[in-house]
Structure formats: structure tokens, C-alpha cells
Amino acid sequence: MHSTIVRAQNVFGFFTTVAFIIAALIAGSDLIAPRTPSASVLVKDVQVVRGRPHYYSSKKEEYAHIRFSLSADFSSLFTWNTKQIFVYVSAAWPNSTSSELVNEAVIWDTIITSPSADHLLTLGPAAMKKLLKSSQGKSIDPSRGKIELKNQKPKYQITSPTGKLAETDGVVLKVHYNVQPWVGVLTWTPQMEFGKWEKLKGGESKAFQLPALKPKKSNSANKS
Template identity: 80%
Template sequence: MHSTIVRGQNVFGFFTSVCFFVAALIAASDLLAPRTPKATVSVKDVQVVRGRPHYYSTKKEEYAVIRFSLSADLSSLFTWNTKQVFVYVSASWPNSTLGEDGKGELVNEAVIWDSIITNPSADHLQNIGPAAMKKLVKSSKGKKIDPSRGKLELKNQKAKYQITSPTGKLAETDNVVLKVHYNVQPWVGVLTWTPQIEFGMWKKVKGGVSKVFKFPALKAKKEAEKKKA
């Protein structure tokens, strides 16, 4: 005869095994849902200014301030297992130095804007006041996936973050592009990022890359040249 403790351990072990199996099925179900995101991003204005990285710094660096427009349809990323989608836009440009192996060029990449899009049933997890939270919890009960979730329309959007490079110099840098990325956080399963290759029903972002542009000369230099003229 087994003791009560041993029987409890057996029951708990069986329970956790069943939970793990069900969770694995839920996570695997995401592979059956097609992901066909598409996006269009374009640059509207770019400025390069000089500033200090922190208050006590005596050395100034060059920072790029970017305005852009974004039209994206990420609604296919929302399934019954989607908790929220983190979407962000990055600026990428080649580095002037070679890689450690002496072959090819390194690529600099910095995030200029980001946003979190929650599933209707996860709206109450946002950092909001208690009164607004009660309303969201009440309105989200039994609510299906909103088809408009994941659709973004930004016009002449100012970047959230000024960006710089490891060298501290950005002015007159060529071959810069903006790229749209996303990260899907499920209720159960692993985080998935923007795929670099197509995998089954998961497609790469259609579009999502801007035309190549150039960081302009320093704004201060331009103003000085106008005064001299």
C-alpha cells in the first residue's frame, strides 16, 4: 500500500504531465494559423544634430531625428493564443569598419519607434488606472479577436528615440533604411520574432523596408553656411 504522500505525489505528477501536454498542443496550434503581415514604411524628414549623451559628458555626439509614415496590417498575427504583439521600426546602415574576420561589413541598427498591441482579452494587463481597468475587463469578457487589431496608420510620425552610432558620428551616412519588425507573445508557448525565411504558413513581412536614404549634414553646419552666404 502506498502512503497518502506518495499517492498525492503521483496525482500531482500526472496532473502536471497532462497540463504540459495540453500546453504543448496549444503552442503547436500557432503553426496552423497563417501569418501574412504586410507593411509600408517611408521617411518623411531626417535631421542630424549634436548633443551630449548625458549631463556630465564633455564630448558631444551626433544624433539622428527621424519622421516617418507607416501603414501596416499585422492582424494575421492575432490568434486565440496571442497575448500581445510588440511592433517596432528600426534604422539600419552599414558600418565603415570591417568585421572581426576582415570580411564583409558590420551593420548598425537602432530602434526609433515601438508600440505594444494587446489582444482584447489582455487589455486589462496594461498599466492603467483601476477605474479604466474595470471597464476594460468588463468589455473584454467573451470578446473575440478584433479584426482591426494590428492595423497601423501613422502619418509623419516623430520617432520616439533619437539614435546615434558607436562612433558618435552619423552625418552624411549613406545607405540607410527603415525596417518594420514584430515580436509575438503568446498566452502559451515561446516568443516568435520576425522571420527571416518563410516557414510553412508563416510568411515574411511583405514590404516593411523603406527606400534607401542618407543622413544629412549637421543642422548646425547648414545654418552656419547660410549665415556666411
């Protein structure tokens, strides 16, 4: 005769085995769902300023503000297992000390939640009501994964380890994403096609040069 404890252990072991198998099937279902994301990013305005880029900066350095326009469609990344998608835009430029290294910094980001994860967002009542309305009648509204930004201000300014950015050449903006599922592993922007998962179409701007610092006006010019 098995004791009560042994029977409970057997039931618990069977339960965890079944739960693991179901979780593996849910995670594996993402592989059969096609992913065809696309994005287009354009540089609209660039400024390089000298000062303290952050309130905690101890010294003055050069930092850049980059305005951009973004048109993206990530609707194919939403499946029944998608919790949310983290989208971000970075600026990348060659490293001055090594041709094999690249400097890269994030200038803007956002989180797009699935309808079942809307409660995780810290939104006001009006914004939450509008968001919930967008998902009525559909499991996932395709418009959720679409982004249209015009002349967007950056959330973060970029700096360089050297403290100098003016007249830097070969700078490009890149769009990235990270899919966070309810069950399974995080998946980042793929660098190659994998089954039904396609690489991000577009998602990179033309190379551009950061402008020079604007010369300060002299005292005599200010007096006149």
C-alpha cells in the same frame, strides 16, 4: 498499500503530465494558423544634430531624428494563444569598419495587446474603456493589429559608436515584430517562410542619406 504521500505524488505527476500535453497542443496550434503580416514605412523628415543625445551623455556627439509614416497590418498574428505583439521600427546603416557588419538602432516601438491581456496595460479609464469597447462582440477585433501613423516622431534618437552620423549613406528603416504567446516560445520576424507563416511583406524603406550638419550662424550675422 500506498501511503497518502505516494498517492498525492501520483496525482500530482499525472496532473503535470496532462498540463504539459495541453500546453504543447496549445503552443503547436499556432503553427496551423496562417500569418500574413504586411507593412509599409516611408521616411518623412531627417535631421542630424550635434549635442548630448541623452541627459547622462558625458560628451557631445552627432545624433539623428527620423520622422516616418507607417502603415501595417498585423491582424493575422492574433490567435487565441496570442498575448501581445511587440512592434518596433529600426534604422540600419552600413558599418564603416566592416562590410559584414551593420549598425542598427530602434527609433520607435509599441505593444499591441489581445483583449484578454488588456488589463496588463497602464492606461487611463477613458482609454481603457475605448479599448474594451473595440473588442465587444468579437474574440479579437481585426483593427487591433492595424497601425496607421503619419509623420510620426521617433521615440528614440540614434547615435553611432564613432560619434558621427552626418552624411551617412545607405540608411534604411525596417519594421520588426515579436509575437508573445500565452503558452509557447516567442517568435520574431521570420527571415523565410515556414509552413503557413509568411515573411513580412514590405517593411523596409528605400535607402536614404542622413543630411549634413547645419552650419552655425556667426556672431556678425546674429548682430545684423
